[in-house]
Amino acid sequence: MATLKETLTSKFRHKAFWAITLTLFMVAYNVSVMPAIMSPLARDLNASVGSIQGILVVFSLTTASFAPTTENLCGFYGRTRVFGIGLILYGIGIALTSLSPTIGILAISFSLLTGLAATPLISTPWAIAESMYGGEAEEQTTLVLVLASVLGSLSGGILGGFIAYHLGWRWAFAPSVSVLIFIFRLQRSLPNQIIPSPQPIDWFGGLLSFLGLSSIFVGIGLAGEFGWWAPKREFAIGNMIIPPFAISIVPTLVAVGVILLGFFGFWQRRQAQRVGASLFRVGLLRRRGFVFGMFAAMVHTLIVTGVQFNLFQFVPLALSLNPFRTALAIMPYNLTMPIVLVAVVKYLSLGSRIAPKYIVCSGIALLAVGIGVLYSSLHPQISPLELMPGLIIMGIGSGLFLSYISVLTFSSASVVDKPQCPGIYNPIQNLGSSLGRGILGTALIFFTSQSIVDRVLQKLGKTLSTVQRLEVISKLQETLQTFSQAEIGTVLANKVPPSVYPSLQSINLNAATLGIRNSLLIALMLTIVCFILTTGLPKYPSCRSS
Template sequence: MLAALALAQFICSFAGSNMNVMINDISEDLDTTVQGVQVAITVFLLVMAALMIPGGKLTDRYGRKRCFVVGLVVYGVGALLSAASPGLGVLILGNSVLEGVGTALLIPPVYILTTLLYPDLTSRARAFGIIMALGGIGAAAGPLIGGLITTGISWRAAFVFQALVIAVIVWLSRRIEDPLPPDPGRSFDTSGAVLSAAGLILVVMGILAADNNIWLMIGLIVLGVLVLGWFLRSSRAKERAGREPLLSLGLFRNRTSNLGLITQNVQWLLLMGTSFTVAAYLQVVRGYDAIQTGVIFTAATLGLLVTSLSAAALARRRSQRALITSGFVVAVAGVGVLVGLAASFSTAWAFVPGLLLVGLGLGLMLTPSVNVVQSSFPEERQGEISGLSRSVSNLGSSFGTAIAGTILVAGLTKGAYAVAMITLAVIGLGGLAAGALLPRTPAPSRAGDTPATAPGTRT
């Protein structure tokens, strides 16, 4: 069961980063540009972020396992369509839309089932450690695996690989048992789902428009913020009227969870922003091919693997706050090393120390951030918080690719690379500040907000 859940996180993270090393191949084959490929990657991450909250709510109504399997099937269809795409439009439909929708359906059940089936902090940290390790490895090893497949066969074969992994997960999922029965009578806030998705899409598309039209960027972002404000106001009105909104605003009354969500968002922003920026710079500016670029990213993969798989042992020795803050310090230092060494040396080895530090730092904090958030709420709220948690993380991935990618493609030079990376580092310092504000021990629980962990456990 855990193998199926971990592999699901792996393939979804892999999909978000493996296209980074296919930029030249895809743009040449489909007669598009680097910016066109960036849009496809960003829209995939954005669709996940926009639909993750509705996906989490649907698990309560239709059951966690059913949503998991349906999401896998939709994802598999999207992967096969992407492999056969004749142009950028079909690639966006298959990869960005269908794979994004499938991911939004299958990822919330991964975290809900893990939280429900592993009740104590240590066993849950071990399970989340394995899942987050596979997720981090999928994101970090995506360039390497994608590079090997692209160079050895073609970029289209990378999508066939995804479909094959999905088939394996479907077969493994036969052993998964849903610990909670579905509630078919549970209401679903359709208007809230539309408003939240529209608002997030407008904000991210505004960021993508920055290098083309500054006024269009401002207009889209302002409109997106207004739509999101409308969504929050509508949710508050529904709660006051006794109806169930898409997202209960009561989730944001938990300070520890709020800080954990911020750290999750910034972690994935750092990971995906660094991955896209370094991969695009190596291919477009330095002329590396897909496999050369992928091999360089092995350093980040190894770093993530070492610290993620140590999650259970680290959770027994250190507080969650200590792990998160230490992870941000190491990751931000890694970004600084990436900037400094790239400016001083022309060899590919100059990127290895920085990527290793980024991988070590991110692997150190991915699991405790998830544990902090999921453990802040009882079983009956796991559907909501899981959807919100994954949406925030994937929104971070979208922001990372959109912000750093927009800076980079606006002027593919050494200067643009440094500006993009420094921007990521500054945002990383914001994540460090949020992590430092986390409590050493959980705050006393209130009615309706009882943590799902045993009393006295450290978060």
């Protein structure tokens, strides 16, 4: 049995290995750099935290929605050609993002153009690793690819925050551009393992999947502004109010998305029976281990993305830190996770004595413990040192969870279905990322707004009816999500009575602390859901032939 050092040394000689590893590093860097540069970006473009959060949600929407069609295009034109086009579009998107003069152009360039281009860049590395390596080497390569994504996220937060603080947020994208140029030089070494098929492209199936996922993602993205169920305000196109009854647009869009995805599943089954063009084999979703592993990974992504996003909003307020120092305060989680991953990769033989399933389950249990420790440590005068224990435990848990979750999930698929795994697995992870920012981010804003309103009323010695109180909370939520930092200060100064204004900073800090603690309680409940899902995984990776 080859050691990890021998295996990786042989891989390092292959340019293709570096190409796929650096690609995942680059994409992860650019996604994680956005929260790190949020404050200077919002100030420079006169934007709000909510608008930047929306940009990240739409990025995930675009990437996930186009994934099935991308796999279809790879089968028709060849994966390497689609990957090369994706690199070109990605480079243009990142360049336009760094040069954006307004938040609207930033949204189009990053969310739409870069999100679209990122789809083949995310799926291709996993597909090529599957074709180039087998057995233990494949498992080790999978862990290295996960590690590349983690290191990309770590670099985006720390390096991106450092550059944004010293040179400006536009320069924070420069490292990824340098990596992109290097990948261009290596892409010729990628094997075009998918032979172009004469089978026509399933454009109708692609349209159904795109509209279905888009409807769900847009609905989630609008939850903070329009409400999850009870409408905070009406959604109208022209003079037509949608929906024409007293619920929010959010459940309507989600329901439409689910219906469209149901039609998509029916269409795929019909195409498979007729041997027609189809995006992927629906039979893959009948594999219990694959489905459980896919959704367990999605919930984990939801938790860690949402918690980190909220920390990037809370820490600068509580500790008065710039983006770089904020990233350093949150770094214990991002640093511990890759260390644990490297340890698991190095001592991969542990898998023969400890079932990988148990490692994954213990990882999510430790993540829950870390969230609990972080919850207990939060208070208005918190220091970076007090954040460290909870973040370290969370990092250990995530490292253990990520070390085997994709290996166990993909091994549940048959040999025929396995190439389709990334086309389903990766979009679901993007969905988890969007849900994390949507659910936990919205929870932070809601509980913070609620606390601010209640504390101001208490300070004034006044009470409001339930309806009036909810209206005020809703308006404050909208203000926090749609106004820039300077505008929020002006609005509060004009709305709050002079007797309360001297205490406003303390009120805001205590409210933000309560908001993030409540969001952590939601994250803690989600770890229970994730743990239950991991019980459906196989104990060891299995090789199926049918």
